Amino acid sequence: MKTNLKVIIPMLFAVVILSANTFPTQATDWEVPAKYQNMENPQDANAESLKLGKAVYKKHCASCHGKEGLGDGTKAAQLDTPSGDFTTDAFQNQTDGALFYKSKFGRDEMPNYEKKIPYDEDFWHVVNYMRTFE
Numbered sequence: 001m002k003t004n005l006k007v008i009i010p011m012l013f014a015v016v017i018l019s020a021n022t023f024p025t026q027a028t029d030w031e032v033p034a035k036y037q038n039m040e041n042p043q044d045a046n047a048e049s050l051k052l053g054k055a056v057y058k059k060h061c062a063s064c065h066g067k068e069g070l071g072d073g074t075k076a077a078q079l080d081t082p083s084g085d086f087t088t089d090a091f092q093n094q095t096d097g098a099l100f101y102k103s104k105f106g107r108d109e110m111p112n113y114e115k116k117i118p119y120d121e122d123f124w125h126v127v128n129y130m131r132t133f134e
């Protein structure tokens, strides 16, 4: 069979370009509304808060993000988007408000927790707990 390169080559280019567009976006490109960006964390990161945050994290988050926030939870392999490494500066340099916003509302493969975690204070506890990853 004679292959028609004039057709095949442009098709290969098209495939490469289309798949480049589906590559996961970086979590750092995740825009946080100004209202949340500078929101103050009302929960002191005391022992009680860290304990509550750890419980929330273990129950809802560790399956993807891993026990130590490395993104290596049991469900991680099923994800198309890397869930991030919570020990990095890129993660830790974000404001509490930004982490609160991402944790509560999610996007795409990061679930929305508005219903499953009804109290805002629990998100603040979990933000405090995520600060312990290093």
Ligand code: HEC
Residues within 6 Å of the ligand: 025, 026, 027, 028, 030, 056, 057, 060, 061, 062, 063, 064, 065, 075, 079, 081, 082, 083, 084, 085, 090, 091, 094, 099, 102, 103, 107, 108, 109, 110, 111, 113, 126
């Ligand atoms: C089903 C898997 C899954 C679960 C469960 C999950 N996440 Fe995520 N999470 C993700 C993925 C995937 C991303 C990356 C999303 C993106 O960049 O679009 C993410 C991103 C994040 C980010 C932003 C990371 C960054 O670098 O800015 C935070 C914060 C976060 N998750 C917190 C949580 C918290 C808190 C919980 C539990 C209440 C949780 N996640 C549960 C999959 C998950």
